[in-house]
Amino acid sequence: MPSDLSTTFTGVRFQNPFLLSSAPPTESEANILRAFDAGWGGVVTKTIGLHPVVNVVGPKTMFLRADADSAHLSMKKRPGAALHSSWNWELISDKTLDWWVPRLARIKQAFPDHALVASIMAGSGNDTELRHWQELAVACQEQGCDALELNLSCPHMDRPDMGSNVGKDKELVSIVTKVVKDVAKIPVWAKLTPSTTDIVVEARGAFLGDADAVVSSNTFTSLPLIDAETLDFEVHVDGLVSTGGLGGPAILPLSLAKMSQLTQAFPDKSFSGIGGVSTFEHALNYFLLGCGTVQVCTAAMLDHAVGPNVIRALNRGLACFLDKHADKGWTGVENFVGLRRDRVVSQSKIRRPDEKDYRGGYEAEGYAEPTAVS
Secondary structure (H helix, E strand, O other), rough: OOOOOOOEEEEEOOOOOOOEOOOHHHHHHHHHHHHHOOOOEEEEEEEEEOOOOOOOOOOOOOOOOOEOOOEEOOOOOOOOOOOEEEEEOOOOOEHHHHHHHHHHHHHHHHOOOOOOEEEEEOOOHHHHHHHHHHHHHHHHHOOOOOHHHHHHEEOOOOOOOOOOHOOHHHHHHHHHHHHHOOOOOOOOEEEEEOOOOOOHHHHHHHOOOOOOOOOOOOEEEEOOOOOOOOOOOOEEEOOOOOOOOOOOHHHHHHHHHHHHHHHHHHOOOOOOEOOOOOOHHHHHHHHHHHOOOOEEEEHHHHOOOOOOHHHHHHHHHHHHHHHHHHHOOOOOOOOOOOOHHHHOHHHOOEEEEEHHHOOOOOOOOOOOOOOOOO
């Protein structure tokens, strides 16, 4: 009998706890339909705004690769290189709300039992902009969307009242969340930026605004590398580049650290984890630290755009894990969410060796052997 992989997160039932995150793979109706058909438990749309957005000329997303036998990093494809990370400077959807509305309705009609989450973004500089958040929220929920994800985390917005510029301000995070909650009849998730001094502060603002969940992390603010031969950035337009977002395997440990901070500070709240997930073993880290769902982007982009092989492997991994631990009575992710959250402690709580056993770490790989003192 097949395992039941379903879970309930913020009151929404998901056929499995794996979501395709808000990114290029979810920028169209066709892609979202393909994603649901492939088996994703949920899809978060590309971020929807009220006004048209024009993206940069040329490539918006590229992949940084590492050599197995050297320290060389480059976006250039070459034999034997492995994925290090993704890099993008893509803005929100270039399609307006009017374009999205009928498509959201058609998606829900085609897949009524799958969770569709609308990512939305507006400004926050005045009452008019705050009303735009409400307009977006109402329009999306009226088409049958199951939840709203507030984009308070896009790392490359020029406007000071949008994206991660909002996500770094605890008061704006709280205000925007509360404004949307005032009109929302469906759960509201606040997606925060990792590029902040203390993400717990902004999360507290989101929860004070009555957020149903916090999502972390978006990509990390970064630059592409400079090519040593041409002296140009590996991604540029007319020689110029701006900061973009780093995702993929490289940010997995960084995102886990952010999530650990969040789930320890708010152990009774709901969290959706993002960052570097390619396999079930990666996703398991987020579950054990306290996440109820996990979102995927880079791995899916490299797998036929919407990750049909990735989601099959994730579901298979979860099913095998539950079967392996059936003797504990585990029947779903809720049985092991947060199980390792308390293992993360401050440095002062880590046991130190006795003085006679201390070798200063010189036995570690790459260090010279300690010299005997006569």
